[in-house]
Amino acid sequence: MKNKIVRIKDIAEKAKVSTGTVDRVLHKRGRVSKKVEEKVLKIIEEMDYEPNLMARALGSNKIYQIAALIPDHKTDSYWYAPKAGIEKAEKDLKQYGIVVQQYIFNPYDVESFITQANQLTKDNPDGIILSPIFYRETLPFFEKWKAAEIPFVLFNTQIAECEPISYIGQDSYQSGFLAGKLIQYGQPDPCSILIAHIDEEISNAAHLLKKEQGFRNYFAQNNLEHQYKILRIELNRSNPALFITQLDDVIDSTPDISSIFVTTSKAHEIARHLEQRHIKHIKIIGYDLMPANLHFLNKGAISFLINQNPKGQGYWGIYQLTDHLVFKKEVPIIKYLPLDIVTKENMNYYVDDEDTIYLNI
Amino acid sequence: MKNKIVRIKDIAEKAKVSTGTVDRVLHKRGRVSKKVEEKVLKIIEEMDYEPNLMARALGSNKIYQIAALIPDHKTDSYWYAPKAGIEKAEKDLKQYGIVVQQYIFNPYDVESFITQANQLTKDNPDGIILSPIFYRETLPFFEKWKAAEIPFVLFNTQIAECEPISYIGQDSYQSGFLAGKLIQYGQPDPCSILIAHIDEEISNAAHLLKKEQGFRNYFAQNNLEHQYKILRIELNRSNPALFITQLDDVIDSTPDISSIFVTTSKAHEIARHLEQRHIKHIKIIGYDLMPANLHFLNKGAISFLINQNPKGQGYWGIYQLTDHLVFKKEVPIIKYLPLDIVTKENMNYYVDDEDTIYLNI
Structure with missing residues (x-):
């Protein structure tokens, strides 16, 4: 077996210089004659030496302050996962000088969003991660951050025209397409x-x-429109009585409804209501592995959940910013996470398995 | 924002010693008085310093030779993926001194397996990764490796009683259970x-x-046995005429067959035959994202493929050995990879996306 690893020591030996000299050449820290530098660089090329970015970053003392502008998970538990992903990434990347400050806003209160975004902007971080759930209200901040040359990453909700360095989340169109297939x-x-x-x-x-x-x-692309009638409804839990009336109205007036596609993480609300009414023949497909959804998946009331991997979104967002800030790497403009199909039978692999949630860089 | 990172420099300053002294204490390299050592260790504890395993391994010069005993992908293309995963891991871990030697055998020839296993044993590697596809013939080698104290990792096929340091692959029982649900x-x-x-x-x-x-x-656990009649067949492509006769016999004698569950990566063989016979009403569920399977998934002839992530199996096997050999970490005895449900609509996320295939450590 052959040792394929080229170390600084090997280069130094071949160039007949000290490892310190090789190090100075690699890091362009001067005090090396032009002649020696050329010789070392030639040997580096010959030996196919790959300078290790990680090892290099480990030696640096720079701190990068990242701001995370995220909705409050105490108001909507969906946001617990991205926060946990951000914190996990921060822990993993601490050694490279990454520090994250969280700015938490109420996802049902635009004013709270604006207050936090203003505070963040004032603090002038090195990078920003956010989920721009308020489309209109976020636009002016993008302009400010661009003017201040602060790179930002979006997760969960994509707004392509604001030019983030990266978007991490789901391909929403394809995800709806997949839900169509499953139903x-x-x-x-x-x-x-x-x-x-x-x-x-x-x-x-x-x-x-x-x-x-x-x-x-x-349904359109597979010429199935004549077989299936597709209805739509917008429901809001802020008025629980209205929520139930509207849902009952559509169910009772359309006896041949076989399936419901819930586009948000609230499939459990439909499942709970159907259970109360003892309706068992309607299949439900929804999003996200929140406890309430998993409860009904496990009972068989929800057939499939499509995993949006919110924890991975937060995690990857911090990784993308780190690649950009610390390692000066080019970052993909879009990072779509897989459309994981989760059933009662494979859910354990997608719940709380850190290896699954945090895909490798 | 607060700098949460504790560096060797910070410890040295607080202990009023040089960074070299702190380094010597951390690596137990002597030449430090007992009194100074105690002082430094106390400050390390107070400041909650986490010595960085990666950084430490980077500084070591030890080479670890790992042997990979794997079936020849030229004989069965399924084995291309684990080989690629092993090679990817080797590349990633090169910097920590990991070198992998491959021992390739013919998966349809027991003698070829024994020859390669003997050669490997003679070469006395630091660790072994293998897929024990020949149950009986592998057992004596496990004994030899245990006697020689060489740690080994299994992938794809689990043999719990041989006491590997880790098994990486699928939970076969649960994977069949999931296929039952999908059908x-x-x-x-x-x-x-x-x-x-x-x-x-x-x-x-x-x-x-x-x-x-x-x-x-x-079907049994969901009280569905009265609704579905389950048949089984063992087919072998080594005699193509017999393969077709046997398949046609069961299809023609059981007109109400609605679905076929193929337990290996050969679902494409069934799909091809049904296509030739213009049979479209039988749904197929199989395993593995090989090009031939993806071809029929894309055409709609195969409904679902369960991804066994063979590339990830090889990749993770090398990582487990590295954790054991280099980082002296405790390695989980079983590492089940997720049962990914792959359809035509989400296949792109599971094919050739390195981030998806190589889960994070």
Whole structure:
């Protein structure tokens, strides 16, 4: 077996100089004659030496302050996962000088978002990660950060035109398309299908419109429109009585509804209501491995959950910023995370398995 | 924002000694008075300093020779992926002194396996990774390696009683159970379902029996046995005429077969034959994202593939050995990889996406 590793020591021996000299050449720290430098560089090339970026960063003392502008998980538990992912990445990357400051806002209160975004901007961080859930209100901040030359990464919600260094999340269109396949595969016979948007102001939430479009296009592209009638509904839990009335109305007036596609993480709300009404024949497909959803997945009331990997979104966001700031690497403009199909039978692999949630860089 | 990172420099300053002294204490390299050592260790504890294992390994010059005993991908292309995973891990871990030597055998020739295993044993590596596809013939080698105190890791096929330091692969039982769910979800009405084992000597292939058992138990545990009749067949492509006759016999004699569950990576063989016969109503579920399978997944002839992540198996095997040999970490005895459900609509996320295939450590 051959040792394929080239070390600074090997280069120094071959060049007949000290390892310190090789190190000075590699880091361009001067005090090396032009002649020696050329000789060392030639040997480095000959021996195919790959300077180790990680080892180099470990030796640096620079601190990078990253700001995370994220919704409060105490208001909507979906946001617990990205926060945990951000904190895990911070821990992993601490050794390279990464420090994250969190700015938490209420996802149902635009003013709270603006206050936190203003504070963040004042603190002038080295990089920003955020989920721009308020489309209109976020736009002016993008302009400020661009003017201040602060790189930012988006997760969960994509706003391509604001030019982030990267977006990490799901391909919403394709994810709706996949949901169409899963519903149609389980319902070979003609029937009605309901798309339910829950708890979102649709006109300000671009990703939900894309999901609906992908879902509808699955049926259109596979020439299945004559077999399936697709209905849609917008529900909001802020008025629980209205929520139930609206849901009951559509279910009772359309007896052949076989499946409901819930475009947000609130599939458990539909499952709970159907359970209370003892309705068992309607299949549900939704998003996200939150405890309430997993409860109904486990009971068989929800057939499939598509995993948006919110923990991975936060984790990867910090990694992308680190690649950009610390390692000066080029970062992909879009990083779509896999559309994991989760059932009762494979859910354990996607819940709380750190290896699964944090994909490798 | 607070700098949460404790560096050797900080410890040295607080202890009023040089960084060299701190380094000598950390690496137990002597030449430090007992009194100074105690003082430094106390400050290290107070400041909650975490010595960086990676940084420490980077400074070592030790080479670890790992032997990979793997089937020849030119004989069965399934084995290309684990080989690629092993090579990717070797490249990533080169900097820590990991060197991998491959011992390639013919998966259809026991003698070739024994020859390579003997050669490997003679070479006395620091660690071994293998897929023990020949159960009986591998047992004596486990004894030899244990006597020589060489740690070994298994992938793809689990043999718990041989006491490897780790097994990396799929939970075969659960994977069959999941296949049962996917087939039943798509076939609400009573029908016959065929389990097809292709190209394996079943009695010597424990993982296929476990898959079948999991599949059957899905129906038993959900009280669905009265609705579905489950048939089984063992096919072998070494005699192509017989392969087709046997397959046609079971299809023609059981007109209500709605689905075929192929327990190996050979679902494409069934798909191809059904296509030639213009049979479109039979749904197929199989394993592995090989080009031939993806071709039929894309055409809609295969409904689902369960990804066994063979590339990740090889990759993780080398990582487990590295954790054991280089970082002296405790390694989990079993590392089950996720049961990824792959359809035409989400396949792109699982094919050739390095981030997806190589889960993070």
